[in-house]
Amino acid sequence: MAHLTTSQNKDRLVARVRRIAGQVAAVERAVAGEAPCSETLHLVAAVRGAVAGLMDELVEDHLRAHVAAPGLTDAERAAGADELATVLRRHMR
Secondary structure, three states, X not given: OOOOOOHHHHHHHHHHXXXXXXXXXXXXXXXXXXXXXXXXXXXXXXXXXXXXXXXXXXXXXXXXXXXXXXXXXHHHHHHHHHHHHHHHHHXXX
C-alpha cells in the first residue's frame, strides 16, 4: 500500500537514511580498526536510536495516510491497520 509523500518529506527521509548509513559506516570503521569497546558500543547505540527515530516517523506517516486520513473506506483503514500490525510484530521481536 503505497502513498504519496511530499518532495520535502521524501528529501528529509532520504537525508535521515543517509545519516544512518554514515553512522553504520563509523561502526564498521571502529570494528575494523579495533576501536575501544566503549567507543564502538556508543556508536552502535547511536545507530539504534537513529533507526528507532526513523521507524517512529514512518509509523506515524503510515497511520496518518492509511488509517486516519479522511475519505478512506473501512476496508482501506483495516488494510492499513493490518499492514502496520504486521510490521510492528516483526519490529518488536
